[in-house]
Structures are given as C-alpha cells and as structure tokens.
Amino acid sequence: MSEFEQMYREVILDHYKTPRNHGILDPNDAVAEGQNPLCGDEVTVSVRFRDGDIIESVGFEGRGCAISQAATSMLTDLVKGRSAQEVAVMQKEELLDEIGIPLSPVRLKCALLGMGVLKVALHQSKGTPLPEEWGTSSGDISVN
Amino acid sequence: MSEFEQMYREVILDHYKTPRNHGILDPNDAVAEGQNPLCGDEVTVSVRFRDGDIIESVGFEGRGCAISQAATSMLTDLVKGRSAQEVAVMQKEELLDEIGIPLSPVRLKCALLGMGVLKVALHQSKGTPLPEEWGTSSGDISVN
Amino acid sequence: MAVTTANPLDSAVLRADFPFLEELSGGKPLAYLDSASSTQKPRQVLDRMRAFYEHEYANVHRGVYKLAERATEGYEGARHTVATLVNAPSEREIIFTRSATESINLVAYAWGLQNLGPGDTVVITELEHHANFVPWQFIASRTGAAFRHIPIDDAGELQLDALDDLARDNSIKVVCVGLVSNSLGTINPVEKIGAWAHEQGAIIVVDAAQAAPHRPIDVQALDCDFLALSSHKLCGPTGIGALWGRRALLEEMAPFNLGGEMIRSVGLDKTTFNELPYKFEAGTPAIAEAVGFGAAIDYITGIGLASIEQHEHELTRYAMERLGELDWVRLFGPPIERRAGIVSFEVAGIHPHDVAQILDWEGVAVRAGHHCTQPLMTRLGVAATTRASFYLYSIAEEVDRLVDGLHKVRKNLG
Amino acid sequence: MAVTTANPLDSAVLRADFPFLEELSGGKPLAYLDSASSTQKPRQVLDRMRAFYEHEYANVHRGVYKLAERATEGYEGARHTVATLVNAPSEREIIFTRSATESINLVAYAWGLQNLGPGDTVVITELEHHANFVPWQFIASRTGAAFRHIPIDDAGELQLDALDDLARDNSIKVVCVGLVSNSLGTINPVEKIGAWAHEQGAIIVVDAAQAAPHRPIDVQALDCDFLALSSHKLCGPTGIGALWGRRALLEEMAPFNLGGEMIRSVGLDKTTFNELPYKFEAGTPAIAEAVGFGAAIDYITGIGLASIEQHEHELTRYAMERLGELDWVRLFGPPIERRAGIVSFEVAGIHPHDVAQILDWEGVAVRAGHHCTQPLMTRLGVAATTRASFYLYSIAEEVDRLVDGLHKVRKNLG
Numbered sequence A, B: 001m002s003e004f005e006q007m008y009r010e011v012i013l014d015h016y017k018t019p020r021n022h023g024i025l026d027p028n029d030a031v032a033e034g035q036n037p038l039c040g041d042e043v044t045v046s047v048r049f050r051d052g053d054i055i056e057s058v059g060f061e062g063r064g065c066a067i068s069q070a071a072t073s074m075l076t077d078l079v080k081g082r083s084a085q086e087v088a089v090m091q092k093e094e095l096l097d098e099i100g101i102p103l104s105p106v107r108l109k110c111a112l113l114g115m116g117v118l119k120v121a122l123h124q125s126k127g128t129p130l131p132e133e134w135g136t137s138s139g140d141i142s143v144n
Numbered sequence C, D: 001m002a003v004t005t006a007n008p009l010d011s012a013v014l015r016a017d018f019p020f021l022e023e024l025s026g027g028k029p030l031a032y033l034d035s036a037s038s039t040q041k042p043r044q045v046l047d048r049m050r051a052f053y054e055h056e057y058a059n060v061h062r063g064v065y066k067l068a069e070r071a072t073e074g075y076e077g078a079r080h081t082v083a084t085l086v087n088a089p090s091e092r093e094i095i096f097t098r099s100a101t102e103s104i105n106l107v108a109y110a111w112g113l114q115n116l117g118p119g120d121t122v123v124i125t126e127l128e129h130h131a132n133f134v135p136w137q138f139i140a141s142r143t144g145a146a147f148r149h150i151p152i153d154d155a156g157e158l159q160l161d162a163l164d165d166l167a168r169d170n171s172i173k174v175v176c177v178g179l180v181s182n183s184l185g186t187i188n189p190v191e192k193i194g195a196w197a198h199e200q201g202a203i204i205v206v207d208a209a210q211a212a213p214h215r216p217i218d219v220q221a222l223d224c225d226f227l228a229l230s231s232h233k234l235c236g237p238t239g240i241g242a243l244w245g246r247r248a249l250l251e252e253m254a255p256f257n258l259g260g261e262m263i264r265s266v267g268l269d270k271t272t273f274n275e276l277p278y279k280f281e282a283g284t285p286a287i288a289e290a291v292g293f294g295a296a297i298d299y300i301t302g303i304g305l306a307s308i309e310q311h312e313h314e315l316t317r318y319a320m321e322r323l324g325e326l327d328w329v330r331l332f333g334p335p336i337e338r339r340a341g342i343v344s345f346e347v348a349g350i351h352p353h354d355v356a357q358i359l360d361w362e363g364v365a366v367r368a369g370h371h372c373t374q375p376l377m378t379r380l381g382v383a384a385t386t387r388a389s390f391y392l393y394s395i396a397e398e399v400d401r402l403v404d405g406l407h408k409v410r411k412n413l414g
C-alpha cells in the first residue's frame, strides 16, 4: 500500500468528498467556531440537544484539509445520541481509531480540530469541561 | 620576559604601590565617580582648574586592580596643565602608550576607567563632550 | 530585482557544502523548497561552531583568563560581521537577540511603551508577518494608540496612494514594514515609505528577516530607524538574531530584558545601565550562536549577495513559468520584477495541507499554511496557501520535481 | 548537602568526554574553575546538535513534510526531557527561553505588569543574582510597587528572622529567591521561604540556574510557582533556557514576546493566543539549542545528579580546607554543609583581577568580579571577589594548582 493509500483511505476520501452533517443547524442550541493556529483552518460546529443534554444532531462548516474535513464529518456521526458530558470527556483515541490512519503531530491537529470546537460548544452551552488546549486565551488583543 | 613582567612592568607596580595624586581635592571644582560594570570597581576623580579651564590638579580615589590604579595615577600626571577641552578629546591611545603593556579588552576597561570618569567630571563642570561609553544611562531605576 | 552583472553562482559546487543533501528521500536528495521558513546549514557554519565550543568556549565579557578572552573575541567579532552586513555606522548599534521576532519585540516594548499613547497611531502593512504585526498590536492596545494598516492591491503590493489618508490626522508615530513579504515575495518600497514616515515625524521599523539572506542591505541608504534580521534564515544557527537601531534612539530607550551584563551598577534602591549595546543584552547571550551567525554571514557574503539574488531570481522566473502553464494552479503575488525567491499558489479544489503532504511523499518539501500572515490570507480570501521558496542551494531540477509532484497531487485528489 | 549513598563518579573517565581538556595551557590542560559562570560541553552534546542540523533540521511545528516532523520531534522531545528533570506536572508548563535571565524577565513582565501596583511589595534577597533582582526592581519601579529584600548574615545566609518584619503590612505579592547563590554557594531554604510566601498569598519565583546543574530539583516538592533554569550551566549549548510555571498562572497571564507561533488567530482588529506553552514562545525558537539542552540533561542525569552533587561536595570541602590553611586568604560564605560547589575568597591586599590574571598564566581559570551580585558585594564590603567553582569534570589536582597559583600571586604582588 502506498503512503497515499495509507493516509487517504477510501473512507477518508468518502467523508471528505461527501461530508455528513454539513451545514450549520438552524435553529440550534449551541454553536462555536475555532481555528487551527498552525494553518489558519477554521471550523464552525453547531449542536441541537434533546431531553436536556443529549446530542440530537450536529452540523459543521469550515475550511480545511481532507483529514480535518473527514475527521469532523466522522465525529458528527459518532457523537449523535450521546450526552454532552460524555462527549466532553471523550478521548481523542476514540475518534482516531475511527479515522484509522497514521498521523504526525501536525496532522493530528487537523484531525482533532472539529472535536475541540465541538467541546467548546458544549462547554459554552452546558458548562462541561474545556479541553486543555482551548483554555488559554487570556490576554486577547483588541485595538481600535 | 615572563607574562607577569610584561604586564606588571616596574613602572606599573610603582604607580600601583605609590599612586600619584591620591585623595579627593578639597576644595575642588569638579568631581565625578564611575564604575566598571564588568567587575564593580569604582573610582572617584576630582579636578581643580586655574585660568578658566586649565587643569591645575587632579586627585583620585577608588578601588581597583593594579592596572586600573596605576593607569589612573599615570593619567593624573599626564593631564596636569592641559585645558578641559583638550583632555575631553584626548585619545585613549595616548594613555595606553604611557602604560605600555599589552591589554585584553577586559583589562582595557580597567585601564580606561579613570580616564572615562575624568571626562565625565569635565563634562559636568565645563560641558565638554562625553565619551561614547558614558552616554547611555537613560532609564535608570529608582525604587522605594 | 536581479542585478544581471553578478557572478553566477555554481549551485552544483555549493550543494556539496550542505550535509542534509546527502540524505535521500525515495532515492533522491530531498527537494527542500522551504528556505523562506528556515534555511539549511553548510558545513562551514557547523564546523565553526564546533571548533568554538571545543577550543574557545567560556562565558563572555567578564572573564580575565585567556579562554574567556577568546570567547569574547568570537562573540564581538560576530557583532562586527553583522554591522558590516547591514552597513551600520557603529557596532554599538548591533544588538544580539534570539530572532527577528525578538528584535521587533525589543523595539515595541522598549521604544513603544515609552513613546506611544492615546492619540498616537501605529501603522503596519496588510501583508506584514505576525512578527512585525502582533507586538505592535499588543503595545498599541496597552498604550491606547490607534493601529492602522497600509492596504495591498490584488497583486499583493502595497497601495501607496492610501498613505495620504493614513497621515490625515498627523498622529503617526511609528511605521512597521517588511522589506520582503515571506508569503508572496513582494519587495516593498521601503525607502519611499521611510521618507514618508520621517515627513510625519514618525520612525520606521524594518523587518529584514526575509531580505537579509538574499540581497544586500544598507541601513544608511534605507535611512530607517530600526532593522531586524535573523540568523536561521541565512544559513546560520537558530537561537540568534540581531537588531540594528539608530544610536540616538537606543540611547534614549529604557532597557527591555534586565539582568546581568546590562547594568553599570546595581543597588538596593538604584540601578544604572551599561553602555550600548550591552544595555540591551541581559544575561548570558547566545554566544556560540552569534559565532555561527557570523560564520554564516561570511559564507553568504563570500558567495556574494548579488549572485544569490540573481540565482534566486532566475529560479523564481522559471518556477512562475512552469506553474503558470498549469491552469489549475493559481499564483499569488506580484510580477517577477518586484518579487524575491518565493512563490505562493493554490491548487484548484485541493487544500494546501493535502498538497504539501503528497509532495512530501514525492521528496518535495514545501510549506502549507498562513505563513504567519493571517491578515494577508484574509485579504486574499483563503485560509492558507502552498509556498515554494528558494535559496542558494536550490536548483531548477527541484522546480521540475515540484511540478511533477503537483500533477500527482491532482491525479490523486483532484 | 551531599547524599553519601550516591555512586561516586569517575572524573578521569568523564574528562575524556570534554574536548576542551585536550587543549594544553603551559603543557597541562587548563584547570577550568569557572563552571558557575558557564560549563564546558561534552562530545555527546556537540554530536547530537551536529546530527540534528545534518539530518533533522527544518523549522518546527507547522511543516507537513517529514523533515519538519523530525525537527518538531527533536524540539518537543527536549521539552519532555526538561519537564522530567524538574518533575513538572505537565510538559505544557515548560517554556523555552534564551536563558534563566529571560525566563525571569518573562515572569516579571507578563505576570508582574498585570499583578503589581502601588501598595504591593516585591521581595528579593540580598544575595540574589542580578537576573532575579533587576527585572523585579524595574517592574516595581514601573508599577509603583515597593521593593524589599531578605537580608543575609555575615556568613552569607538568609536571615529568616527578618521575614516577620517584611510581612508586617501584608502587602507581599511575589518573593524571588535563588536555590543556590552563584557568588557564595549558599544553599537557600527555598521550601521554607515558599511556604511563608504562600501564607502571605504571594507567589514564589525560584532561580534554579545555579542549582539545576548540580542537584535534583522537583518543582512539586519545592511547591514553588515559577522556576528558571539555563542550559549553558549544565553542559548544554548557549542560547536556551527554560521556565517552568504553574499552569493556572501561565493561563491567566498575558503573553510576553509576540509574533508567530504564539497566536491562535490574527486579525486587523483582534488577535487571540495559542495554547500553552506556545503562547509564550513567539517566533522561531532556538530549535537546535533545545535539542542540545535535552542531550545535556540526558548526559548529566545519565551520570546522576546525586553523584555530581557528592563529587562537588567533596571537592569543595577539599578546596575549603586547602584555602583555609592560608592565613592571607579570606573565605566568604557558609560552612560546607550548606554550600554548593562554589568558593569565593579574597587574597589580602591583592585585587581579584590581579589574582585571576596571574592564575591564568598558571593555567588556572577563575572568575574575578562581582559575579552579578553587586548588592551582595556591598553587603560584604568588597567590590569584587575571586571565585573558584566546580563541576563534574573538576578534580582535586586542579584545587592543588589553584593553591600553588595563589602562592605565586602572593610572591609576585603581595
């Protein structure tokens, strides 16, 4: 199997070319956006709950590479029907297993962007814990 | 000639052990003190003028190594009878020739400390130019 | 612009100086087309640093013993070399820093905190690297100064006709501009902007990180006030950069980092500062790195900056031609006449990360991302670009391999 | 204090690792007794850095290609090594800086500007290195905070009975103290001072520059808030140091240097910051130096810090005995039980510069000066001292050569 085929597995290309749950839900109960500081990619994730904090559906939009788009698409399927709390503490390994390809640290950031932003949305609406890497924005600059 | 004899020439040792013009003049027309930032040595130089800006006598005090003490002692002899302006633009080479020993950059700082402080004293009393390396103290810190 | 009278450089010979080229990637040396991010290092630089550590190493400045003298000579000799490279009026005006980024932070903090306030304006450009953008934005927000930019046109060139409007309320105190854009290769008209800044009574802070490796620089001819550069982009080690500053400004400024070396005397209630340049070099400096920086400057000036510039110009022209033939590749940036050795592009429908990933498997290393110029990316309407950049060891064959690789990218993901 | 159960180290074997010892000074290897100022480098560290530049070099973090991945692994691997050395709860709490000096400046600026003001008090010690003194004095003067010190007694030990008085008006916000005095070798009771600082609601900033090379350090056992260390003092390259900081404090702080790498997103009117530790690492970091720092830590921990400590303890005891026999030599500092491998002294009637100069001609390198501790010198009533300091490659024969050299000093200048 070539390096290409190892990383750009058929299922990855499929999710990349026809992403599931694409688009921002309207109406929604939570929405967050986030960037990958390494490359500037952005993703927006929206969530609708049922029965309190059970995730009914997730919709996303954004720009990113095949890995980040496919991973976010897979994630949206994966979390449906789970509680916000469950998803907030969901290990990255679960998503990575689903993706099932070898990833360098840089590409790992691509793969995990959507998951991070989803957790931010849950944090904002349900107060669930924030992931480590989304907790240090103090001191943002605003200028006039 | 050993390295010791090359640097600690007889005349250096003589000026070191019996410095000329030692002590602060009282009364005096100008006085300044300065430090060698590399080692913390300090020297205070005092000047008395005659006929306007002719240096009548110079007296110094301080702590420092043989080289710095001897060089300052030699300097006090050298400048007597010159005008403030002349001394302000006096080249370091003139003093170094007098000292007549090989000096590394660090020891050069020792040898030239007295000359720098003398020029500061002249600057303060007669407005003569400051040497390059004594001009950048802006931003001194004072605390309570 | 290429000076066509320079001696052509012989890349084939020079490539033998670069050990990384002995490394094979799929049977061929890696086509390293990411020199704008950081350059590879020649043996001459690595040998010099090793020799320094083995025979001349001690802490600098204060030691009376010979080994410390040798170390100090090495370190101060490098300062002399940097001063010569940029034609500084005095070596005292060269301050060693970690990087071009730190050089600019030094100015932003030490000059900016003292000289900016409400009612003042800081001007940067829309294509500025974050290094000459974010420190100013931060200091502007701390001091209450306004933060404005010189916009670019669609080709990625500064719109100088916007200057009048910026100057309208006569509040500009500092203008910050790079000589060469690291994302687009644009060569900016810094002399003109500097003259305009001085008319306003403002100072100009020039980011030469992307220019110094590739073309001669003369701070006196540029008539700028501060200029920042970096060692790792010109064949030197990481961990060292330099700031040149106009003496009178440096003397008036408070220090930035504080500690050993930068003091004249320290007391419990009063402390005074050392002469230039030491006032701005607190603590043990990057000693061996300075020596390596000096060796790198000797290496590139030995080849000749005009020759390097011409070599890169020809390669860039060739790359633009070859890429221009592909109608599914969009090139960003100015025409070749006002461009340094950098080519940023977009492959239709394929994200730069995927482009770079597949190129890597073909033994071609390029950069994909925002290149630390997010405001520029916003202006271009993209999140990221793919960027190829050249240096003295780059050859046309590597451009061919890039183009072949792009065909493969398109075949696989298009 | 020496842990007498450590494996004794074999200096004779270790000395073969240090190329500088092949250099002869008057027929013998230089007796380098200035390791407190900076240490020499073993082959293992130099080899690792060279290999890194030849086979793994590229800019870090953003590159998608393999070479950049390798570089990032090298750099981040070094962070892991530093985290392990100081027992940090998380690697994210390790920030790479140029030096211990810059580490402390980072805290003084980024924490200090935000948390200090009139009515607050900063406490340092009378024997502090300028690196943990002048930045705090500067920030105190900028913010209007008071600046107070813990005094020392005649043996150069901190007078803890002065603490109550300092705490009287309940205004202390930060206490800055070194683990080991670089001038006297005093080992300070940092746990006690830290507990006291925390009682006041203050934080404690620990300067471990002079301790980390010589003894195990554990930020969790020390229960401190920030800790600074430096590579060049522990067999590593210049140009790199580290700051450990308590996560919650680092997260609340604004950045220090700004530029690439430390941002999450940059816009013309709003910029947000990256996660830890990157928020504090603006620009291209000292990449190869970090790798060398890691290799140096591997080298010294491979030998064993407890063994190094014991070796130095024995040498110091020997040096104090031999120097103590000379009634024209005055030793400064605490008894051997509370002293690291540093011996500062005065030769009656002879200035330290002259002492060091003559010793150099005898092939013995010692430091003469204020050692960046002028307030301490003032307290001791001297402008400067002569200092001998030891490391893992130091041997008793070098102490003998020092003593022989001092006899010569006295013969010539006494």
Ligand SMILES: Cc1ncc(COP(=O)(O)O)c(C=O)c1O
Pocket: C260, C282, C283, C284, D036, D037, D098, D099, D100, D101, D102, D129, D131, D132, D178, D180, D181, D182, D207, D209, D210, D229, D230, D231, D241, D372
């Ligand atoms: C106790 C102490 N603190 C701080 C420093 C400064 O560290 P650096 O050399 O990394 O700037 C030194 C050494 O010079 C030191 O001995």
Ligand SMILES: Cc1ncc(COP(=O)(O)O)c(C=O)c1O
Pocket: C036, C037, C098, C099, C100, C101, C102, C129, C131, C132, C178, C180, C181, C182, C207, C209, C210, C229, C230, C231, C241, C372, D260, D282, D283, D284
């Ligand atoms: C134009 C420009 N400015 C500044 C920098 C930052 O310099 P350094 O890598 O020395 O921090 C870079 C490179 O990253 C650059 O290309």
